[in-house]
Amino acid sequence: MVYCPKCGAVNDDQATFCQKCGGRIVIPQQPASEPVKRAPAVWNQTPFDRTFRGGGPLLKSFLGLIFVLLVMEIFGALSGESAFAGNFADFLGDTLLLFFLMFLLGFFFGYYNRKYPRESAIVSPLVTAIIVTFVLWVVSNVFTLLGESQSDDFLTVMGDMVSSVLYIIFLLILLLGYIGVIMKAGSFGVPPPNVNVPPAPPAAAPQPAPYAPRKRMGRSNRDKIIFGVCGGMAEYLDTDPFLVRVLWVVGTLLTSGVLILVYVILAMIMPKYP
Structure with a gap:
């Protein structure tokens, strides 16, 4: 029912004129509610990320x-004057694909680590171990090429020494990295005991927020194989x-089974939760 604004008579809902006085009935229309705008997600973007977004790591x-091709050409041009330059240029040419894969791994991980730091923490030790091991492998080859070209034992x-301990360095970085992830998650933290604090007087300073234990990482009892x-x-x-x-x-295949040992070690040190 609607009421006439002039005489106050009651009319039908669909009436446009008052049945008593004949005055026009204007039904005010409510403005349509505007959709709620959500603020865009804020993350630690670099100028490169803002410009190229997900294509930035590929471009890098x-x-x-x-850059590797440029270095290879420079050392190739010097191969006539130095045996090491020629050998190093050949080494870069043989490992171009491997260098490109390492660039992809490092730059894409850096991008997603800035965008999803919590989710990427699970693979951070593995990526770090792979990149550091690759760099040390390149260094060991440089030492070997220098020794062969200069006859320096x-x-x-x-x-040879650096090359022989690469898998140990990889395993050590991986193990320490995952131990750090677990400790950062609060797996070894013990909540402080509950203490009965008397209520503060009205004029006292505000009390700190009550202790809230952090979410811990542990072995799952509900979702396990x-x-x-x-x-x-x-x-x-x-x-x-x-x-x-x-x-x-995938990491186990790339590391020739090293992650199997890491899995066993984590199973021994991670607490079990229901």
């Missing part, structure tokens, strides 16, 4: 590849456990 990888021994390590990591990161397991299997 190609720039890195061009010391440089050759240094190159072997020991629940990947399931616990997925629960901590609020992500799909299948994705974590796929990444772990």
Whole structure:
């Protein structure tokens, strides 16, 4: 029912004129509600990220590849004057694809680590170990090439020594990295005991917020296949456990099975949660 604005008579809902006085009935229309605008997600963007977005890491990888090609051409031009220059140019030519893959891995991980720091924490030790091991492998080859070109046994021994301990360095970085991830997640933290604090007087300063224990990383008892390590990591990161397991299997293949040992060690040191 609607009321006439002049005489106040009651009319039907669809009436446009008053049945009593004949005055026009104007029904005020409510303004349509505007959709709620959500603020865009804020993350630690670099100028390169804002300009090229997801294509930035790929562009950086190609720039890195061009730089390696430039270095290879420079050393190739000097091959007539130095045996090391020619050998190093050949080494760069044989490993161009590997350099490009390392550029892709490093730049894409850096991009997603800035955008999703919590989710990328699970693969941060693995990526760091791969990149550091690759750099040390290049250094060992440089030592070996220098030793062979200059007939220096010391440089050759240094190159062989660095090459022989690469897997140990990789495993050490990986293990320390995941221990750091677990400790950062608060797995070894013990909540402080509850203390009964008397109520503060009205004029006292505001009390600090009550202690809230952080979310901890541990072995999952609900989503596990072997020991629940990947399931616990997925629960901590609020992500799909299948994705974590796929990444772990891929890392195991890339590291020739080293992640199997890391999995066993994590299963022994990570607490088990229901």
